[in-house]
Amino acid sequence: MQQPDAPRYYALEQLAEFSRTFAALADILPVYRRRLDKYLQTDKAQAKEIYELILKERTRLASLMGEARLCLLELGEEKLAAVAASLRPQLAAFPIMAPDYQKLSDILAAFAAELPQPQTASAAVIGRLMNSVKMGYYPTDPLHVEHITRGIAFPPGVTTNVFDPCCGEGLALRALATGNNCMTYGVEIDEQRAAEAQERLHRVAVGSFFHSRISHEAFHAMLLNPPYLSVLNENGGKARHEKRFLAESYEHLIYGGLLIYIIPYYRLTPDVARILCDNFADLTAYRFMGAEFERFHQIAIFGTRKQREDGTALAVPFLESITEPAKIPELSELPQGRYTLPAQPVEVPLFKGVVFNTAELARQLAASKSLSKRLAKSALDGAAKRPILPLNVGQVGLIGGSGLINGLAMCDHPHIVKGRIIKAISSTENVTQQDRLGNAVKTTVTETASNQLVFNILTPAGFKSLT
Template structure:
């Protein structure tokens, strides 16, 4: 795979933010002047005021997008400057007559961003960091952090808990999460070598892409989701983040009252992801990884209990703000013991099939299938002794004898061993043809091929061979 022409998500979003800020610079002064002209017409003035407020909100949203992208690029000075500028914009009164100073500051801010819309150039060091992150690709979850998560979960007694990981890797994280508890572990892994390794640790493993797998909904008490964080290009050149796509497509597998453990970098806790979480989960908490692990991978664990879908828009802003202030997030080691109590509901995973064939999964499916046992099941009628309704004719005797069904020892008054076989015989007859004068004009040859049934018998008195003719097949030439 070539990384030379990659379109990195952080850069794309920063470019979008820069364009939105520039659009605000162009439109805000125009709207303010229009509002001034229409101040005598309250109805129209109210509409323009609403447009002005919406444009300010778009500007604030663009700053939030820029901050998250800059965090991913590890440009901390620009992050601090962006947050301060965003706060100033937030308190800026839209009825201020002169917007020139605000627009000047915004244009200066755009010029300082590490990517510009005109040159399409980005600092080589930034590209290097993003490229290194992409090339690393696979981020296995740190096991010590999984142990802290386990401490915060109260597993129910007397039932088997179903655990699911849509990106299970080598299966070590999910195996650690199960621990000594009564659990069945299910994982999906795209990489075949890692999937084969995970078979040694998990109960069931599906090979191939999760998105082509078939899995029961509302069947798992816990879902551990540590998805890939790369951007994937879809039709129409829209950027769809892998971590968002995985979240939206997978949470339906969790039972209501079940627990989601969602691990992503903190700068990917964007408002759109927060909306999905707030709509579908309650008791949401966010915990950052500890020490060097957080410094290296910037990961956080978002935990929540699945609920019936509701409008969680009022909660989005508070959750999304944590990404802007990672220092305010508590470390995972501080997660209280038994913080999340799993429901005492027994569930059976009716359907679990990976996208690709693997022998272990086939074995599991055959265990559940009655068809395989029926294939080798001996019919009761076949094992009973039976007599024909009518005496057999000579042809039927020949068929039965040739098939070998009557071979073997015959227990009777004169015990003997019988073996039947069929041999082919060819008989040739010639017939001379004469004309009216009695002269020989030709010879017709008749070739008769017949199946000859031979029964060989071994009796106490010696060997006996019996034969008879069955159906004939004639050919003339």
Template sequence: MEEHFYALDMFEELERTLAGIAEAMPIKRKAIDIYMQKGQKQRAKDTYSELEAEKKKLLDTVMNLSLLFSECEMADSADFANRLYASVKQFNLITPDYAKLISAVEMLCSNIPKNEKVNARVVGHLMNEIRMGYYPTDTEHIKMIKSSLVFPENQVNILDPCCGEGLALETLASGVNADSFGIEIDKARRTEADNRINHVGYGSYFYSRIGQDSFHCIFLNPPYLNKIEKDGIKTRSEKRFLVESLHHLMPDGVLIYVIPYYRLTFDICRILCDNFRDISVYRFLDDEFSKFSQIAVLGIKKERDDGSDEAEVLSQYATHQECIPLISKLKQESYPLPDIRKDVDLFRGAEFNLGELKRQLARSRSIEMLFEKSKLEQMVHRPLMPLNLGQIGLIGGSGLINGYVDCDEPHVIKGRVIKELKCRENKDLGTLTETRVNKMIFNVLTPDGVKRLA
């Protein structure tokens, strides 16, 4: 599995897409006129449908570029992309001259980082104040999020699939009846997390083993910068974290999903709206928002259904962050956690964790059962039939009858196997054959002395 900067990869892909669209749209527009002149109305109609598809593709590409510019804090470029998006949306495809449209698209392309020097500047921004895409959530914001949760009397299980140093999970679980579980790949951060939360799994979340429907709440603040390649498919890491963590959350469990506002794209919103109800979005306070542009998305898990209409509305926040309410306006006790007692039967990180193994064994009867003698083992065993000479030899050789024998004539017996040399002479051939064989002997210590039985 390889990890790269998503923004830089996508800049290259979207630039190629824009170039293809800018070339195709004028050609298709001219083709419509030619078909109409020849009276081929059906072909003209089909070509117009293709032109509409190109326009939609252009809109999607411009929107994606706007979000990438926002991620890299290229504010002027993001603003230009937003204005171009609005113009393209109103553009009449029947317009005979596409020169101004193509010129605007080319101007947008010129704003895309294209060389190593520019890319280095963008990477420098992306890596500022972070490590491995690590954006720790401010504890004051966690406290505001926690105030919106209603904790039942029964113990609840809270999972953080990328827990970092465990500060967020510790804050959520503090002072309530909660069992905290976290996964962390970074060695230094997971050492800190061990001191803050109940259970820490080591290694990649994607190779960990965690029970289904086991958690009342999932706090998910995934890394944002990388894409993960699996079977040749490129997936934004925060999207894959979201998809793969869904099955850990029990029905009516609460998801807390922290991402930058510009990553609230339609595909992310579709996953959220298909699987959650009562979704609300709040942006972090200004000082914290200026650092990482983070928002918190909260929702209650439901049976999966079609949430495409709701996703269309929710995705508007990605380009209108000024419309997102502040997290200080989050209503208190608005998200009740399920009042269901549930044990987490399976929680193992991808790497060996001695501390977690000790906790698992303390809860298990496996070790106790391993050393516990069964009733059958404690019974005195008697053979079903008297032993024959061969069986006695095998038992003696194995050492099972060694030791003190309490009987009318008490004695101590010790059996062992020795090597014995046997010779056989063949007078007809004039040969002598020597053969080494195993021989069982017993030494018996009695009050009268030592006897040897062979």
């Protein structure tokens, strides 16, 4: 049982909502059916509205049952997930004009009662979720990266840009790029992992990907293996990182660029499938192999970016193709050179992370034309020069007071010069009042302060002070 201060797990919270919805529909659908019978006799227009309402609820019910199945798989509740998978097509095809909804109502109520709840979830379920939280960082293992790389045809003679929005230590992206004439770009939020990645990748932005500044349409391929967070955020939001990373990163690919999207198969929800089908063509999915799949349930989805279009009709069959993991081909079956990267050279003008990164700053300064122009010096600027005209007395005073001519002067009579400015005060007395005998009875003294330039000169003959 969850304690009051325990984490709120996404899958459990979702199933709690599904349970309430299924129970409510179990109660209300028979009521709608009786109303439909009533209005069929008295008000055809009202009957049509009730019919359309039941049709809408039937569609929603089937969709929610599919989402419940994915959450159950995340919890490791395979038996209940199998029940949900069996119920979904039956609900979608349930005859609205069936005379009795009681059996449907009983099934929904019973299924709702069986769903795990945050307050009553078993220790085994909570344990699996806690392990999932601890292992939110899943680096792709070298064997699977090798299979992914084999399935990509890199264009000869073209340097391609490959990007990982959550690159970790950079191992996977480095392995994919090695020997394929690639520039590697990664973003990593953890500073320690980012430091490791900087040893392996060409460019690393440190900090959150969502606050980084990176050029759009600048990369030929993107390896996206987002963190799989299982808990709600601090304000209770339910946005999954795998969806947000996909939605906010795909625009960095050029059109025709390749997406490699790695997630647990039960995280491929209808909204994620819709993003993929709206923006990518030639979508395929391959599951990880052996113990790696048993441990993390990961699949790799491949697709090439296309102009955005409505992919609603494509999303459903794409989802259906991965409903049963056993029917998803293994990654080792990905044909060699299955996806060809565009033979189009592309620059990456903007690549900045949130956290100050000295290595990245040095690269940006080196590439800054405006800065180099500011710092550039011509041969004339760097050479010693004499004034075109002799200095006047005022200019000599300014230069001497500023210290620019201090030091050793090598000439026929070597000497050391030290110029400085001192404050000089002069006094003037004025008799302003006299008595009848002509004697001063009031004198005004006026003091005037001024800056005075003094040159101290040390010569072989001795010391001199000039003012």
